[in-house]
Amino acid sequence: MDVKKIKAPTSTTTYNRNAIDQQTGNIYEAISVIARRAEQINSEIKKELIEKLEEFATYNDSLEEIFENKEQIEVSRFYERLPKPHALAVKEWLDDKIYYRNTEEDAKL
Structure with a gap:
């Protein structure tokens, strides 16, 4: 599953406790x-x-040679704009996309 394609909220959201x-x-x-x-x-x-x-990494020991790579900045900004992992997990849970199994109940059977 591609987590970048999940439409989860990027800000704080209140969920129905009964749905969770x-x-x-x-x-x-x-x-x-x-x-x-x-x-x-x-x-x-x-x-x-x-x-x-790592594609943008330069292995120079010189502190004077610091380059601003625009592609690297764009990649970082893209990942910063993604919904937080907990929001993605809640969205998957509410959409029944997470497989859940209680091992204690399986042991009783």
């Missing part, structure tokens, strides 16, 4: 699942950003 805990029946469990997905999204975005910024 509908799948699990427990708000704390739902938030735990959302938090884990947000961590995954954050690591994916961070890895991708580092790979793109």
Whole structure:
């Protein structure tokens, strides 16, 4: 799934508590699942950003030679404008795009 194509809010949004805990029946469990997905999204975005910024890396030891690369600045701004990982995770959760399984219930069966 491409996280850059998800239409999540970029600012603070209030969500219906009942919609969030509908799948699990427990708000704390739902938030735990959302938090884990947000961590995954954050690591994916961070890895991708580092790979793109390495293309612009110069390996000079001279502090006097600092160049402003416009492409590098544009890449950084693009990633700054993306919705935050927690907003993307909540959007995926509300759209039922996160696979959730309770291992304690599976062990009882």
